[in-house]
């Protein structure tokens with residue numbers, strides 16, 4: 013009779029053999045469909061955790077795309093999940109814009125019903141996303157941006173005051189820019205004076221910095237949420253760190269309570285969301301109760317009512333906060349770096365700013381709008397250093413590509429922004445910083461420049477982000493000249509441990525005050 017040890021050994025061997033066979037079968041997915049792909053590793057797919065390499069996840073994906081320059085789409089494996097990478101601009105346009113109804117979601121599976129504090133437009137799907145997007149879009153109209161501009165200006169004045177107080181010629185701008193961005197979003201999202209420019213060591217700044225800090229547990233959480241979604245749901249995994257969420261939720265709760273009790277009003281996201289909440293529910297007409305609004309072939313309509321709760325307001329305010337500084341801070345930092353490397357471009361941008369400022373006492377929303385060359389410089393920065401390196405979609409309704417290839421419902425799609433933005437066929441000499449690429453009369457494909465995505469799921473805060481970046485750069489260029497200090501280690505590389513694009517090296521500037 014077989015003893016217990018032999019039994020356990022045979023069971024283990026059988027299980028391992030079965031797992032290896034399953035992984036091997038999965039790894040043949042693209043081969044069986046005739047889609048060009050790089051050979052995956054067993055269980056790990058193509059994405060060897062960026063921690064083990066010196067490249068970011070996006071750079072690894074771009075390398076794969078470069079291997080097949082003539083293919084409009086490429087197969088890849090995220091662990092054992094097949095992903096389809098799209099590189100052809102016309103197909104991208106169809107997916108993001110024209111045939112959006114087949115690709116409405118990003119494929120996260122977050123349980124918002126039981127975790128309203130995790131409410132995050134980026135992660136939402138289907139009818140829930142549509143209702144919330146509809147509710148939140150009015151937060152970013154021109155009128156609202158003009159109102160927020162005043163808060164930005166106060167922070168800009170403080171930024172220059174702090175730089176003057178530091179009175180240094182050799183400076184790392186990163187922490188100053190972070191404090192500026194944290195104070196702006198603190199003011200615009202919650203209506204509070206976060207005070208980080210005045211006191212960079214305060215708790216608000218400490219917690220804000222932690223949001224995007226990738227530790228091992230955060231990486232595991234992200235892998236579970238993106239690749240093993242049923243497990244994430246089963247264990248009620250949250251994308252946010254517990255202490256960070258608790259800290260900011262308390263602030264927002266207190267703000268809501270205070271405003272209700274005192275009827276105090278302020279032009280910020282919290283206030284605007286309270287107003288939207290008091291306007292009542294959004295009614296969404298959907299055709300198929302099983303597949304919500306994607307079931308276009310169904311003939312019966314159903315109505316779904318969506319109302320925003322206090323917990324959701326907190327969740328959205330927290331989302332705005334978390335997305336509202338790392339993206340902006342690094343774009344401003346990379347822009348200053350490029351200005352410091354390209355002194356003629358820096359001077360041209362400064363002259364434009366000074367000319368626009370001649371006819372006005374202080375900088376206004378309108379003056380900033382007239383600074384078109386500065387805007388081109390920001391766009392060129394976002395081309396070279398897109399904060400998000402890929403766009404994500406999931407196929408929500410079966411779809412056929414122009415060549416007859418069928419994308420099945422549930423298929424995950426990635427659009428490698430980081431590859432498109434340095435493709436020499438789209439942008440000749442991609443390494444050069446050349447704001448002229450974005451001249452108003454240049455004819456770029458609608459999906460060649462995607463730092464904010466495109467289509468109905470484009471970044472909801474794009475105009476807010478552009479406004480803040482332009483304002484901060486204009487304020488700095490008016491007051492200082494920037495050059496690279498030779499202690500900066502070049503060429504710059506990207507930090508493989510960061511979720512968003514950021515430099516691995518400390519960028520040190522020599523700054524000179526303009527009298």
Ligand code: HEM
Nearest residue numbers: 133134332335336339400463464465466469470471473477
């Ligand atoms: C330079 C700054 C920023 C960049 C480059 C950026 C980029 C992006 C990108 C690439 C997406 C996905 C778009 C798509 O899938 O098509 C996105 C979505 C989003 N962004 Fe931004 N973003 C920036 C700043 C901000 C700020 C400041 C906020 C909030 C105040 C914000 C809030 C959001 C939200 C809520 C979404 C989800 C939209 C939806 O799914 O409907 N972003 N952003």
